[in-house]
Amino acid sequence: MDKFHQKPYYFVNIPKLMEINKDLIKNVARNARLGINEDEAEEFVPQFKEVLELFKKLEVVDTDNIEPSFHPVVIKNVLREDTEEKCLSQDDALKNSVHKKEGFFVGPKVSL
Numbered sequence: 001m002d003k004f005h006q007k008p009y010y011f012v013n014i015p016k017l018m019e020i021n022k023d024l025i026k027n028v029a030r031n032a033r034l035g036i037n038e039d040e041a042e043e044f045v046p047q048f049k050e051v052l053e054l055f056k057k058l059e060v061v062d063t064d065n066i067e068p069s070f071h072p073v074v075i076k077n078v079l080r081e082d083t084e085e086k087c088l089s090q091d092d093a094l095k096n097s098v099h100k101k102e103g104f105f106v107g108p109k110v111s112l
Contacts, residue, residue: 020049 018024025041025048036044090103099106 020045020052024048 022038022041022045025044026036029036029041094100094103094105097105
């Protein structure tokens with residue numbers, strides 16, 4: 001299996017010896033520069049364990065013959081080709097405007 005088709009680093013087995021506790025949550029929060037208190041850290045312990053259990057379920061999925069996908073939908077260029085086209089003359093651009101003076105559009109005065 002080549003490097004491109006290996007499982008991503010985040011699917012690597014989580015060591016069984018790693019204990020998910022309040023101290024680990026506080027350390028992760030500190031690394032992420034999140035300010036959490038003792039009660040919040042205690043609340044996140046079971047949630048973090050649940051997330052890790054879900055990742056363990058993903059490890060059993062057989063992805064050997066699946067091409068990697070980096071986007072859930074096909075990305076395509078939706079822009080048109082930049083081609084030169086006929087543009088309006090100055091007179092044509094100004095012909096429907098009531099607010100014009102000496103070949104320019106006139107707008108409201110702005111005071112700074």
